Amino acid sequence: MKKGIGPRGLGASKSPMKMYGAKSPAKQTMLSTATVVGKKGKGLNETTEIASGNGAEFVAKRTKDRKTGYAAYNTSKNRAPNTPLTPREKSDVHDSVRKSYAKTGVTVKGVRSKSTGKRLSSEQEGAYNKRTNR
Numbered sequence: 001m002k003k004g005i006g007p008r009g010l011g012a013s014k015s016p017m018k019m020y021g022a023k024s025p026a027k028q029t030m031l032s033t034a035t036v037v038g039k040k041g042k043g044l045n046e047t048t049e050i051a052s053g054n055g056a057e058f059v060a061k062r063t064k065d066r067k068t069g070y071a072a073y074n075t076s077k078n079r080a081p082n083t084p085l086t087p088r089e090k091s092d093v094h095d096s097v098r099k100s101y102a103k104t105g106v107t108v109k110g111v112r113s114k115s116t117g118k119r120l121s122s123e124q125e126g127a128y129n130k131r132t133n134r
Contacts, residue, residue: 044111044112044113044128047109048102048108048110049107049119051105051106051107058106066094066097069093069097073085073089109134110125
């Protein structure tokens with residue numbers, strides 16, 4: 001009977017080689033060399049970009065659509081039109097506006113460099129999307 005751990009000699013064997021299932025040096029096989037690379041997209045940040053128009057037009061449109069969403073939310077819950085919403089309810093309205101923009105093409109997914117903050121070119125974004133299965 002093999003000696004184990006504890007006063008009664010139960011449990012796993014005390015041999016580290018046996019504990020971790022390691023092979024003896026004679027039985028080990030050589031692994032092929034591998035190149036170590038950084039994480040996918042290291043130094044890049046996935047963003048939501050404006051597809052058309054400029055930033056000021058987009059912010060004005062988004063503000064108007066959010067206010068319309070707040071009123072529609074209050075109407076759906078049978079509340080007065082100017083009743084303040086909780087942060088959770090506002091977040092839900094913002095999510096629905098964001099989803100509608102993505103469906104209609106107002107916004108698109110983009111990738112920016114973390115160090116410079118500039119958006120990648122379309123070829124670089126295509127390579128990034130291919131590499132990250134996006």
